[in-house]
Amino acid sequence: MLPAMSTSVAAAPVLAQAPMMPAAPAMLFSGMSSHRCAECGGTFPDSDMIAFESAWVCAGCKPIFIQKLKEGIAPLGVLNYAGFWIRTGAYVIDWIILQIVNFFISMATISFIRGGGRVAGMVMLTQFLIGLTLQVTYNVLFVGRFGATPGKMALNLKIVRPNGEPIGYARALGRFFAGFLSGLLLFVGFMMAGWDEEKRALHDRICDTRVIRR
């Protein structure tokens, strides 16, 4: 503190004589090219930062940033969002898997009900409940545990939080039911992924999730 102050006092007469021209262009330059740190969100001149693909990181955040990359947790600005069509592909794969599983479970259950001499309404209700239970279980278990359904895994997609972290079982459950809202109004909620800048569907907005390419 004190040496710095005495230096500036000593330098004062020199500064008074010489114009501050040498310092001015450097300040102007660093002011012109600065970036937001993808980790802490602070703005720094480029000279104090490192660039990583589309993201800039300040010197202070560099160790955390590198650590996160090693752990596979993507910082803000590095997530590679998956678009509408590949996500639709994943849904189709999941739909086919669920249809096949549903077919065998329904066959077994319905023949059991028919054996008891029950009516058609009972069969339909049972079929509906089996289908719903199967969908919920399939989505929550796979997404909660792996961050992706088998369809998304097959296409290398993953559901994450905005900072790249896993979404967990509870959010996976909420996201599944939020998906019903996206299905209303002719699937406009799903199509929103096509024009959102972070490719969020309606259920991603509701649950604060993103779908990325691994």
Ligand SMILES: [Zn+2]
């Ligand atoms: Zn930072």
